[in-house]
Amino acid sequence: xxxxxxxxRGYVGGLLVTSRSGRPLEFQCTTPVKPDxxxxxxxxxxxxxxxxxxxxxxxxxxxxxIKPDLVVVHDKQMLELRNHTQxxxxxxxxxxxxxxxxxxxxxxxxxxxxxxxxxDDSDFVESRAHLLPCKADLxxxxxxxxxxxxETVRTVLA
Amino acid sequence: xxxxxxxxxxxxxxxHTVCTAANLSLSVDTAVCGFNSALQRVPLLDTRVLxxxxxxxxxxSWRPHNIPxxxxxxxxxxxxxxxxxxxxxxxxxxxxxxxxxxxxxxxxTEANGHRRRKRTRVKPPPGAxxxxxxxxxxxxxxxxTWLAGQELVLPFEPFPFQYEGxxxxxxxxxxxxADEMGLGKTMQAITGIRLLLRVGQIRKILLICPKPLIPNWxxxxxxxxxxxxxxxxxxxxxxxxxxxxxxxxPILIANYELMTRDLPDIPNExxxxxxxxxxxxxQRIKNRNSLTAQVARSIDRxxxxxxxxxxxxxxxxxxxxxxxxxxVVPPRAVLNARQLSKLADxxxxxxxxxxxxxxxxxxxxRDAELQLxxxxxxxxxxxxxxxxVQLNDLGDAITVQHVFELVLRLKQITNFDPLTGExxxxxxxxxxxxxxxxxxGKAILFSQWxxxxxxxxxxxxxxxxxxxxxxxxxxxREPVLDRFREDPDxxxxxxxxxTGAVGLNLQYAGYxxxxxxxxxxxxxxxxxxxxxxxxxxxxxxxxxxICANTIEERIDRVLREKRELFEAILGDRDNDRVSLSLNTxxxxxxxxxxxxxxxxxxxxxPSNANAA
Numbered sequence: 001x002x003x004x005x006x007x008x009r010g011y012v013g014g015l016l017v018t019s020r021s022g023r024p025l026e027f028q029c030t031t032p033v034k035p036d037x038x039x040x041x042x043x044x045x046x047x048x049x050x051x052x053x054x055x056x057x058x059x060x061x062x063x064x065x066i067k068p069d070l071v072v073v074h075d076k077q078m079l080e081l082r083n084h085t086q087x088x089x090x091x092x093x094x095x096x097x098x099x100x101x102x103x104x105x106x107x108x109x110x111x112x113x114x115x116x117x118x119x120d121d122s123d124f125v126e127s128r129a130h131l132l133p134c135k136a137d138l139x140x141x142x143x144x145x146x147x148x149x150x151e152t153v154r155t156v157l158a
Numbered sequence: 159x160x161x162x163x164x165x166x167x168x169x170x171x172x173x174h175t176v177c178t179a180a181n182l183s184l185s186v187d188t189a190v191c192g193f194n195s196a197l198q199r200v201p202l203l204d205t206r207v208l209x210x211x212x213x214x215x216x217x218x219s220w221r222p223h224n225i226p227x228x229x230x231x232x233x234x235x236x237x238x239x240x241x242x243x244x245x246x247x248x249x250x251x252x253x254x255x256x257x258x259x260x261x262x263x264x265x266x267t268e269a270n271g272h273r274r275r276k277r278t279r280v281k282p283p284p285g286a287x288x289x290x291x292x293x294x295x296x297x298x299x300x301x302x303t304w305l306a307g308q309e310l311v312l313p314f315e316p317f318p319f320q321y322e323g324x325x326x327x328x329x330x331x332x333x334x335x336a337d338e339m340g341l342g343k344t345m346q347a348i349t350g351i352r353l354l355l356r357v358g359q360i361r362k363i364l365l366i367c368p369k370p371l372i373p374n375w376x377x378x379x380x381x382x383x384x385x386x387x388x389x390x391x392x393x394x395x396x397x398x399x400x401x402x403x404x405x406x407x408p409i410l411i412a413n414y415e416l417m418t419r420d421l422p423d424i425p426n427e428x429x430x431x432x433x434x435x436x437x438x439x440x441q442r443i444k445n446r447n448s449l450t451a452q453v454a455r456s457i458d459r460x461x462x463x464x465x466x467x468x469x470x471x472x473x474x475x476x477x478x479x480x481x482x483x484x485x486v487v488p489p490r491a492v493l494n495a496r497q498l499s500k501l502a503d504x505x506x507x508x509x510x511x512x513x514x515x516x517x518x519x520x521x522x523x524r525d526a527e528l529q530l531x532x533x534x535x536x537x538x539x540x541x542x543x544x545x546x547v548q549l550n551d552l553g554d555a556i557t558v559q560h561v562f563e564l565v566l567r568l569k570q571i572t573n574f575d576p577l578t579g580e581x582x583x584x585x586x587x588x589x590x591x592x593x594x595x596x597x598x599g600k601a602i603l604f605s606q607w608x609x610x611x612x613x614x615x616x617x618x619x620x621x622x623x624x625x626x627x628x629x630x631x632x633x634x635r636e637p638v639l640d641r642f643r644e645d646p647d648x649x650x651x652x653x654x655x656x657t658g659a660v661g662l663n664l665q666y667a668g669y670x671x672x673x674x675x676x677x678x679x680x681x682x683x684x685x686x687x688x689x690x691x692x693x694x695x696x697x698x699x700x701x702x703x704i705c706a707n708t709i710e711e712r713i714d715r716v717l718r719e720k721r722e723l724f725e726a727i728l729g730d731r732d733n734d735r736v737s738l739s740l741n742t743x744x745x746x747x748x749x750x751x752x753x754x755x756x757x758x759x760x761x762x763x764p765s766n767a768n769a770a
Contacts, residue, residue: 016297017237022304024297025237031228039225055224063229066237140277140300148296151282152230155289 001060001081002074002145003052006153010034013056014145014152017066021133022141028063029152030056053080061085070125072112074142079115088121090114092138105129110138232293235358277302278321283329284504295329298357305349310356313381316345317692319514324349326507331461332484334440336508339467339687344378347436347465352383355408360433360461362408366454367438369413370657373636375438376411391416403428414442418453431458440464443483444476455483467687468680469506474498481505511690519697521690525714528705530572531580538571538708561745565709572705573610573674583673583703584617590701591621594669595649600642601669602651604685606676611652614673622647627654639664653688655681665693672702675710679717712748 003013014029035043035051043050057078061071071081071089082089090105090112105112105122107129114121233241277300282292298304301321305312316324320342327333327350337343354360367375372390379388391401391412398420401410412420421429435457437443443451462484470477477498481487486505493501511518530538545564549556574581587603594601605611608627615623622645624638642651643666651667655676667689676682690698704710 018299019236019240022299023236024234024299025240026231026233027293027297028229028231031230033225033227035225051225055227059227059229063231065233066240137303140303144297144299147279148293151292151296152289155292156230 001057001071001078002142002149003056003078004146004149004153006032006157009157011051011056012149012153013052013060014149015060015064015071016141016145016148017064017068018141020131020136022136024144026064026066027145027148028060029149030059031156032153048075048077049080052077053082054084057081058084061087069128072138072142074145076113079113082115082118082121088114088118088124090121090125092142094139108132108136108138112138230289232290232297234294234297239358276318278318278325280325280329283331285331286329298328301325301353304353310352312349316342316349317514319509320346323507323509324353327463328353330463330505332486332505333462334464334466334469334480334484334506336466336469336506338508338510339684339691341509341511341514342692343465343467344375344438345382347438347463348378348382350463351409351434351436352386354434355386362430362432363410363434363436364430364432364457364459365409365411365436365438366414366417367411368442369415369632370635371438371662372411372413374662379409391420395420399424402430414450417457418450421453421457429458433459434461434463435459436463436465437483438465440466440480440483441468441471441476444471444479446475446479446482451479451483467684469508471678471680477502518692519690519694521686521698521700523700523702525702525704526586527711528582528586528703530705530708531575531582533575533578533580534571534582534705537575537577538568541567541571542709558745561748565713565745565748568709569674570607570610572708572710573605573607574613582705584614586703587614587671587673588618590669590671591618591650595621598646599669600649600651600667601671602653602664602667602685602689603671603673604653604655604676604682605673606655607674608654610673611654614652618650618652621649623650623652624648625652626657627652628657630657642667653685655685662688663691663693664688665691668694668696668698670698670700672700675702675704675713675717677713709748716744716747 001013001015003011005011009032011033012030013033014027016024017026018024033051033055035047039050040047052075057071057073058081061067061081061084068087071085071087072092073079073081073089074092076091076093079089079091091114093111093113103114103116103119103122105114105126107125112122112125114125279300280295280298282295286292286295301324304310305316323335323337323342323346327335327346335343335346337346351360351363355363365375376388376390379386386409387407388409388411389401389407391398391410393401398416401407402420402424424430435454437454443454445451464480464483466480469480474493474495478487478491478493481493481501482489482491484505486501487493511521529535542564545567549560549564552560570576573583591601603611603614605614608629611625611627615625624642626635626638630638638651639662642648642664651664665688670686670689672682672685676685686698686700690700702714704714
């Protein structure tokens, strides 16, 4: 799951459901979502988490017919989605270091961070990591989502 | 005033002053009244609710609410399959049925390495209009990871330019893959077909190729897509009819002759419909009016791919014919160079070895200029002098065919003198072959004439030559190639341009001899590229035999001058190997006939004399 900020139009989000080998199964994306001034003031620092995780994330997750076993997000604020679903959510931090805590796991050469209120997610992913293909790159599907979002925005706004 | 000791005494004013002490210790008390008792009571406190008088009218009210948004969705074919299949769904939701692939230690190591690798992404084709269509292509994973998965394994790692070619074919409904010979068009097409089948975009494919190449295609399918069943159209007419119309066969392979012969006889209601039609060596339909081209265009199909290393052999009209097959121009279209160039940019993918195979061993060309032996020289001069006299005597009746016959006669003499059997080419060839055989090398020799090849076979026995030309039965050809590849004592393969120039993989040969010259350098290049292709580990030495002061030298000069003519059409991507064959005026010019005022030249006709 990834999101883009569109100049002057807010955020668009996309969720690509893939098989274990990275084959695309289903894709859902939103139209642009723009919080108004009141929401910006009242949500303050929690605005992005609310928009990306609760609004966009929950909507996308509810719309896909093929429910994934794990949602990997590219924005830490999207971890908020975890408070609205029973499915584990992991934040893919390409630059971050493995802290060795329950909130961080290294999978396939990538660092996954989990919601601090759901420490069991880390154990769940750890127990399923062996099912991933050896060359699986968790970052790569994010590029596809972003490209698809860019294409969609370009088409919708045209 | 009152004291505690009695009433106060009066003070004296006269003679003496009397001071009297007064006791001021007075008792004070409050007068009994209603106010004093009230002060002694504890105050009684009470509250009461006073409602606001009015609701403030200008205070904003706000409650959390979600911002309305819409979703755009796409379920891809594999997702649909997953939803339809209950078992598959179970597997997807419960990873317990999945098997472990490799240890994570290896996985992590390879993932780290994988991150640095180039990724080849599929791009939406220019003609994809709907958003869903474009998303379908954009959401496909990079080919490198897709083809490295468990489901689709390749026997060898493709080159980056081959990945790009596969991705390009995958997204194209109309495609002309015109890579230079030896860069793996076959492999790219097979892998493209494999991926399209995998994602459900195509289900029935027809592949048309020259007959000698059918075994090669079958072999390549086994190598690159062993899971795909391939059926070859062959046998009796009834059997072929059954194969053409039989449902459930994913890939049909047929040769051009059977396509032309069988399909027109099938009633329209029974004619098969194909999701993809692939024409290999598509220059076979360069003449748009030929029956082959017409039948190819009449086949019901949804996608068209054409494969050829020489999209233009002689004239730009050949390229127009290919575009007509691809359905990118209307029937009978007449296009100028600018239009052709634009269409080429859009629908042709051409790479040359110079551009993509920087690490490939070089091809070293050398022209062996030879002097005719005395007997050859005598026979040659006699034939030429007599031939020119005869041509002049024909006057207005002269045609290009007359000139052409003389050219052929002279070329044959440069190969060997028919009376004495003398041949300087054979002498040079023998010397070279001794050196090649001594080093354990292998060579391919091309000639225009099967007669010359048979003649050479008798005289080159020390090198265990093998023959591969149109006179060899089709069933015997594969064993010939197998023996040439496997037998270390076999050092020479004698091939005709017509049979051996296209489609064969002979990269284990390091030497190529052009015993005589073909009319078109593009065909010569095709022949040379049997050896100089992917898989070749050593430089390929190409030797062209050219007899000095003969017709061969003149032909060579004309062809060299023409090599650059069509670069404007194919642009910078092409090198100088695409060229034209000789046309009518040039064939006459070989004997300076035009300059000597051959008045009957107009009867020859406007078209070229495409000897190839």
